[in-house]
Amino acid sequence: MSLSRTDVEKIAHLARLEINEQEAQTFADSLSQILSLIEQMNAVDTTGVTPMAHPREAALRLREDKVTEGDERSKFQQIAPAAEAGLYLVPKVIE
Amino acid sequence: MEWEAVIGLEVHIQLLTNSKMFSGASARYGAVPNTQACAVDVALPGVLPVMNVEAARMAVKFGLAIGAKINHHSVFARKNYFYPDLPKGYQISQYELPIVQAGHVDIEVDGVSKRIGVTRAHLEEDAGKSLHEDFHGLSGIDLNRAGTPLLEIVSEPDMRSTGEAVAYLKKLHELVRYLEICDGNMQEGSFRCDANVSVRPKGETKLGTRAELKNINSFRFVERAIAYEIERQIDVCEGGGTVVQETRLYDPNKDETRSMRSKEEAHDYRYFPDPDLPPLEFDDEFIREVAKTLPELPDAKRERFMREYALPAYDAGVLTATHEMANYYEETVRASGVDPKLAANWVAGDLAGYLNKENRTIAESAVSAPMLSGLLRRIADNTISGKIAKDVLDAMWNGEGDADSIIEKKGLTQITDTGAIEKVVDEILAANSKQLEQYRSGQEKLFGYFVGQVMKATAGKANPKQVNDVLKRKLRG
Incomplete structure (x- = not known):
């Protein structure tokens, strides 16, 4: 299976990545190579093997339900591009 | 189609x-x-x-x-x-x-x-x-x-x-x-x-x-x-x-x-x-x-209320709508010791009416379960009639104290002395000879009129059942 340039452009758009035509072709080629590796793995008979959701044999660590973090708004908003009335400001999201 | x-x-x-x-x-x-x-x-x-x-x-x-x-x-x-x-x-x-x-x-x-x-x-x-x-x-x-x-x-x-x-x-x-x-x-x-x-x-x-x-x-x-x-x-x-x-x-x-x-x-x-x-x-x-922390669930509670308190499905439904409401009801039944149906009528009826009117939850009720229990006990022991109890509840809701002190302060104790009721009935019949004549000539719907007159004369305090009994007897002549 191989990816076309159009596929790559669509994926780039979903990830909000700006790529030029030449990059699109390069990515189409290298992503297609990854897909052929996956095809190889898919060909292996994995009957009886439990699928892994994580590469490490670990279980999620859980914490007690306690409030441990306080208000650090002023620190965070100092490094924000724009803030006003305690809110982060962003380009308008609805028309 | x-x-x-x-x-x-x-x-x-x-x-x-x-x-x-x-x-x-x-x-x-x-x-x-x-x-x-x-x-x-x-x-x-x-x-x-x-x-x-x-x-x-x-x-x-x-x-x-x-x-x-x-x-x-x-x-x-x-x-x-x-x-x-x-x-x-x-x-x-x-x-x-x-x-x-x-x-x-x-x-x-x-x-x-x-x-x-x-x-x-x-x-x-x-x-x-x-x-x-x-x-x-x-x-x-x-x-x-x-x-x-x-x-x-x-x-x-x-x-x-x-x-x-x-x-x-x-x-x-x-x-x-x-x-x-x-x-x-x-x-x-x-x-x-x-x-x-x-x-x-x-x-x-x-x-x-x-x-x-x-x-x-x-x-x-x-x-x-x-x-x-x-x-x-x-x-x-x-x-x-x-x-x-x-x-x-x-x-x-x-x-x-x-x-x-x-x-x-x-x-x-x-x-x-x-x-x-x-x-x-x-x-x-x-x-x-986690299973140990599971409370009694709504359906189970509803069925238990119908079984244990002999309540109709409707009452059981209203009383189990929230677990706070259910707890309030059970506390009232326990504390008052009255007929569970009487308690259900007051919690799901009158009290719920006040809550709805002021858009409050049962947790925000101005009348607590022990207070309502005090009122229900006075209905059950005939100190006050159900009608007077509504006025007492209103006073309780408005923060005028518990049932007993309101009953005492306002002199609302029910008149259950048959002799006293007979005396009032006699006076009413004497003062309404025209209506009495009409009643005895067949206009039995005037019965309600006489009840009203007796209640008015006793400021609503006469025991309604006794009033009915005495009136029936006396009206027959």
Whole structure:
């Protein structure tokens, strides 16, 4: 299976990545190579093997339900591009 | 052609934890903007999520209450999309292996019971809020809600009418409050609903194309939005058109749904297991511990009330609507020692009337269970009549003290001395000789007139049953 340039452009758009035509072709080629590796793995008979959701044999660590973090708004908003009335400001999201 | 509606609901409930799902920031509602959004919630680089055990317990509790399969092994996935109130660029959710699968909720509509399947319930985090008031052409973002734990409860497309959809939603609403995993506040967004609606010719087994309805966050809106949408889809089909799969927004002012401009890639969320979070695993012991915290559930309580207190289904339903109401009733029965039906009439009737009028919950009642018990004891021992008791309740509600002191202060003790009642009746009959003559010549409906006169003369304090008895005897002559 191989990816076309159009596929790559669509994926780039979903990830909000700006790529030029030449990059699109390069990515189409290298992503297609990854897909052929996956095809190889898919060909292996994995009957009886439990699928892994994580590469490490670990279980999620859980914490007690306690409030441990306080208000650090002023620190965070100092490094924000724009803030006003305690809110982060962003380009308008609805028309 | 006869059409059939097919409805499935997706309900998001905010879990009542102290802290967030993956951070130690407070999850309390209504704080000053962005004061409860820590480094994890605002997604600063390098932070890592650490899961709140209480969110897992609450999800398991819900699963047990709906007879579902609890997965000992569940997986968190990233749901990728871009929106300013989601600073990471993805929402942590569960996709292939949710924590709860295959449960059910039983509803009753017009006396007919029906089992609604719950496909799954999965844990995920809430997003922040966008404020679209004008900040010089910009939008404001409050991330206090970002990271609040949510349980998304997805039903099977088992509902066939708006009535069934509302009954299911109300049942779920009641259940999550009983379980104390969600406060159920729809206005504050702690209990939110989306509906998937499609229509098909009656008898057809294949599902029609569905529309997803959003912005239906009250029971009334759910009912109206679904009703509108069913009609709209039937009109489209009968006009020879086809329903398109899309998201539609309900506009309560116009009472209609309208299409949200959908971009074709909008639903391409590119889920994948979150590498920051290994699978959530727990053993049977964890589930057993949670099971111990399960309260008596609404259906079981309703049946017990009907059995133990010999209450009609209606009273049992009203009294078990919330567990606070049920507790109030049981405390009243215990403390007063009166007939449970008498207690039910007062709690589900008069008291509920005051609560509704002032839009208060039972926890905010101006009359506590011990106070109401005091009143009921005085009805039961004939100190006051039911009618006078209504005035005493009113005085109690207005903070004038307990039943006994109000009865004493206002001199409301019932007249149960037959001699005294006879004396009043004699006076009334003497003063109303014309009516007496009419009564004896056949106008028996004047009986009520005499009762009224006696009650007026005794300021409502005469025992009504005795008044009836004495009047009947004396009127016969």
